[in-house]
Amino acid sequence: MRSHHDMGGLPAGRCEPDEHEYEMWEKRVDALMMLLSDKERQLLKVDELRRNIESLGADAYDRMGYYERWMHSISQTLIQRGVISIDELGRKMAEIEDRDERA
């Protein structure tokens, strides 16, 4: 069966040549991918990045922004590999939310 990300040849809308300035957090997601997948670290394979993006439901895939999908996938891979725990990530995110609110 054709998976959701496999969209070549399907009907779709008109191409709008929209440009988008990358935001700093998006560049940092990209930097994480580059670092984690380099020779020295080898903590992320491009196939893992793709698998964890492609396993998103059709709905989530469409709703999420490009680097949101990447970020989801990077965190899933790190959890699957045991580099970080889901608990640790949740606590850190809560801490950051707290910090941002106070700022």
Added chain:
Amino acid sequence: MNRQQEQDAQDSRGYYRRMQSAIEELLILKGVFSGADVEREVKAMDSRDPGRGAKMVARAWLDPDYKSRVLKDGSAAAEELGFAVGPLRLIVLEDTPSVHNVIVCTLCSCYPRMLLGLPPEWYKSRDYRSRVVREPRKVLQEFGTRIPDEVEIRVHDSTADMRYMVLPLRPAGTERLDEEQLAQLVTRDSLIGVTMVDAQG
């Protein structure tokens, strides 16, 4: 987008932005990399722009030997000009008066990022990825490019390990230009293949 969708999109951005900060901080704490490593990667990506691909094209237009090396092994030809391509295989596709090439990544967003920088938003869009393989002539028209019917259009679907870049046709009226002036005319979109190089720049 209606107001609710706008709000949801904002919440989602905030959530993933926090996730990015959290993962970066955790991995620094664990010694996987340093903050300086992240800054260095961001800077390196900022420094990659279509000027690199444009330089390869201008050189290939002027130097037939270089051109044959470009077409034989794009990665090596890029490295020759000091542009590291890494483990990816780079294939350069030559336009001719009878063949026009276009690149896409239908499955995601693979792109010659080492030579062109990060891809434009539309390259990653559903509309481009879905349609350019089925009705390229029509899609190119949406970019303002009309390819004559007698010219064949070839669409190349990239993969994670294999990236394409187009070597566009050198426009007439550029015979007196030097490499730097020629490179100025070569745009990002012409290296993707959705536009042609214009002698007026």
